[in-house]
Amino acid sequence: MTTEPADPPVDVATEPPASDHTDVPLAVDTVTDVAPELGSPEVLSSAAHGFPWVRAAAWVVVFAVLIILPFTMAEFRVEQMCGWIALAIAACGLNILTGYNGQISVGHGALYGVGAYTTALIVTNWQWPLLLATVASAVVCFVTGLLIGLPALRIKGLYLALVTLAVATLFPLAIDQFASFTGGSSGLSLTSPEMYRGAIRDRPVRFDPPGGLASDQWKYFIFLAIAALCFLLSRNLIRSRVGRTLVAIRDNDTASEVSGIPVSRVKIIAFGVSAGLAGIGGSIFALNSGRVNPSSFTIAVSIYFLIAVVVGGAASIVGPAIGAVFYGVFIDIITPELPESLKPATPVILGVILILLMLVAPGGIVGLWKVSMHKLAVRRARSSAPVT
Amino acid sequence: MTDFLQVLAVGIGDGAIYAMLGLGLVVVFRTTGLLNFAAGELAMFSTFIVWTIWDLGVPLLLAMLGGMVGGFLIGVLLQAVAVRPVGDPHERPLAVVIVTIGLFIGVNGLAQLVWGTLDKDLPPLFGVDTVSIFGVDVAWQKIGAVVVLAILAFVFYLLFQKTKLGLAMRAVASNSESAGLVGIPVPTVLMLGWGLAAAIGTVAGVFTAPGRGLGSNMMQLTLIFGFAAITLGGFDSLIGAVVGGFIIGIFSSVVPQYVPGFEKMPLAPAFLLILAVLLIRPTGLFGRKQVSRV
Numbered sequence: 001m002t003t004e005p006a007d008p009p010v011d012v013a014t015e016p017p018a019s020d021h022t023d024v025p026l027a028v029d030t031v032t033d034v035a036p037e038l039g040s041p042e043v044l045s046s047a048a049h050g051f052p053w054v055r056a057a058a059w060v061v062v063f064a065v066l067i068i069l070p071f072t073m074a075e076f077r078v079e080q081m082c083g084w085i086a087l088a089i090a091a092c093g094l095n096i097l098t099g100y101n102g103q104i105s106v107g108h109g110a111l112y113g114v115g116a117y118t119t120a121l122i123v124t125n126w127q128w129p130l131l132l133a134t135v136a137s138a139v140v141c142f143v144t145g146l147l148i149g150l151p152a153l154r155i156k157g158l159y160l161a162l163v164t165l166a167v168a169t170l171f172p173l174a175i176d177q178f179a180s181f182t183g184g185s186s187g188l189s190l191t192s193p194e195m196y197r198g199a200i201r202d203r204p205v206r207f208d209p210p211g212g213l214a215s216d217q218w219k220y221f222i223f224l225a226i227a228a229l230c231f232l233l234s235r236n237l238i239r240s241r242v243g244r245t246l247v248a249i250r251d252n253d254t255a256s257e258v259s260g261i262p263v264s265r266v267k268i269i270a271f272g273v274s275a276g277l278a279g280i281g282g283s284i285f286a287l288n289s290g291r292v293n294p295s296s297f298t299i300a301v302s303i304y305f306l307i308a309v310v311v312g313g314a315a316s317i318v319g320p321a322i323g324a325v326f327y328g329v330f331i332d333i334i335t336p337e338l339p340e341s342l343k344p345a346t347p348v349i350l351g352v353i354l355i356l357l358m359l360v361a362p363g364g365i366v367g368l369w370k371v372s373m374h375k376l377a378v379r380r381a382r383s384s385a386p387v388t
Numbered sequence: 389m390t391d392f393l394q395v396l397a398v399g400i401g402d403g404a405i406y407a408m409l410g411l412g413l414v415v416v417f418r419t420t421g422l423l424n425f426a427a428g429e430l431a432m433f434s435t436f437i438v439w440t441i442w443d444l445g446v447p448l449l450l451a452m453l454g455g456m457v458g459g460f461l462i463g464v465l466l467q468a469v470a471v472r473p474v475g476d477p478h479e480r481p482l483a484v485v486i487v488t489i490g491l492f493i494g495v496n497g498l499a500q501l502v503w504g505t506l507d508k509d510l511p512p513l514f515g516v517d518t519v520s521i522f523g524v525d526v527a528w529q530k531i532g533a534v535v536v537l538a539i540l541a542f543v544f545y546l547l548f549q550k551t552k553l554g555l556a557m558r559a560v561a562s563n564s565e566s567a568g569l570v571g572i573p574v575p576t577v578l579m580l581g582w583g584l585a586a587a588i589g590t591v592a593g594v595f596t597a598p599g600r601g602l603g604s605n606m607m608q609l610t611l612i613f614g615f616a617a618i619t620l621g622g623f624d625s626l627i628g629a630v631v632g633g634f635i636i637g638i639f640s641s642v643v644p645q646y647v648p649g650f651e652k653m654p655l656a657p658a659f660l661l662i663l664a665v666l667l668i669r670p671t672g673l674f675g676r677k678q679v680s681r682v
Contacts, residue, residue, distance in 0.1 A: 104482050155666045157481040158423045166659045169612050177652040344500030351494020355470045358483045
């Protein structure tokens with residue numbers, strides 16, 4: 001439900017007339033076969049004909065729910081949802097790199113960690129305004145991403161996955177190694193000094209809410225706004241010329257190079273942007289939880305991002321957000337209900353879901369949605385077509 | 389000097405373990421062309437099977453053989469059910485990576501589900517005694533690891549070079565389509581490749597467990613070292629896995645000891661090696677160059 005004209009009749013209008021005896025089944029095949037690997041080439045589609053009322057209404061409903069939710073929930077739930085927002089932004093970044101550009105990263109957890117630590121260090125040591133620290137995290141991670149993107153030019157596919165996996169494994173160890181300023185395995189708290197009864201003490205950082213809002217709700221709205229901005233910018237990027245070259249490189253880098261696309265530059269930029277978004281996600285994670293420590297940035301985190309991207313739908317803009325909510329509901333709401341001895345069942349179920357998705361629906365939830373919408377459209381076209 | 393030899397001995401012992409896991413990774417790469425990110429978790433799982441059998445009172449060596457059989461069956465099963473249906477790793481790398489990562493977290497969770505989250509104790513296969521060589525105390529366990537690796541490597545060599553099955557495996561590795569056309573049962577061979585890899589992984593797990601404690605995350609570092617070993621040696625070379633394993637083992641034991649800034653990061657030198665090899669000589673020391681037609 002992102003960028004494609006979702007109105008079924010519009011899609012049908014672009015197909016050859018259904019009255020032709022062979023065309024309808026063909027249309028179904030082309031729809032399900034569009035993905036070269038994952039996701040679909042929906043980027044290239046143009047704006048919808050006429051105003052998409054259904055889509056606009058859907059967005060209004062989604063935003064209304066997102067805004068009402070924090071008023072109906074306990075504080076700890078709102079905090080959990082803030083965590084989902086961080087995950088969604090990072091997954092959005094990973095999606096640009098892996099979903100659209102085809103460079104597989106199993107190491108975005110490390111970039112997320114770099115973002116989180118950057119924010120924690122800046123806020124605690126220099127007392128910058130919190131959101132400025134988020135911007136700084138984005139910049140630091142963007143530059144880190146450019147640097148990682150350089151060797152990635154020569155390392156492709158499975159091998160890139162291997163190198164990034166090693167980065168993800170290395171990150172917590174590096175935090176431990178440089179304990180003198182990262183706090184080592186005990187981590188860092190995000191604090192700022194304040195005067196309290198004549199003495200200076202450190203208090204945990206927080207966003208001071210305007211009247212009427214609780215601190216957690218205000219925090220949630222700030223993060224939600226940042227996320228909306230990130231997703232909007234990603235959507236525009238993907239629809240731009242750069243976005244099209246990203247997809248072209250994923251589908252065939254040799255052909256892209258021959259067509260005059262500066263493949264190396266685009267791939268490096270993709271890495272930078274992707275890393276920058278992961279950094280913003282990490283920064284939000286740090287601001288939300290108020291502390292960072294290496295055990296929050298293990299290899300598992302990189303895997304969560306991949307899960308969010310793949311379950312939601314690689315190479316679709318809202319896919320990672322849907323995947324992040326799916327993952328959040330699964331981990332924060334369903335798992336705690338399980339009896340203690342059955343809790344490890346969660347990763348087992350996630351693993352099985354991942355494998356099944358790859359076998360049955362590589363486009364994830366968004367892909368399933370699209371395929372079913374197209375099928376619906378074809379059926380409608382069939383029933384309304386004049387019988388010859 | 390004695391200190392250095394001591395560190396070297398530790399590195400060689402660890403290197404033997406990395407080489408064992410590396411052999412399994414090479415077998416999977418040669419037959420199916422994929423990097424198996426779940427190899428460590430499979431090894432961990434079958435090591436738990438070894439522990440269960442040993443816990444029943446069976447001698448550890450027999451228990452290990454039992455675990456190898458178990459690992460073999462699990463490997464065969466997972467290849468058939470999860471890995472093969474996804475398709476060619478070089479055409480759909482992301483899908484294959486996702487599936488092996490699905491196996492990674494799935495098998496990890498399953499081990500916790502079955503055996504709980506507390507570490508188990510598995511005794512060293514060769515006991516806790518040490519022997520003095522050139523004034524250096526070397527644990528029999530380390531020497532045992534090298535000997536077992538030598539045996540495994542020799543068996544693999546015989547299997548690949550001297551048996552019909554090995555010939556079939558090499559044929560499938562070099563061109564699975566043509567191999568299928570001349571009557572080699574390609575799917576079975578691929579399944580056997582995974583089974584063999586899982587079986588040898590069990591041995592790596594049995595040697596890793598006593599030092600690190602038998603828990604569901606024990607093989608994750610070892611896996612990266614194993615990958616470093618085969619990257620250095622060449623992804624498709626058995627001898628490369630062995631040589632690479634020793635080099636990585638020695639490197640990651642010596643560097644943190646003598647180079648400041650690496651004390652808590654034995655993985656860092658291995659990582660730098662992976663990166664350098666992939667950038668400068670992607671085929672590794674012994675690997676063959678992959679040529680693809682465009």
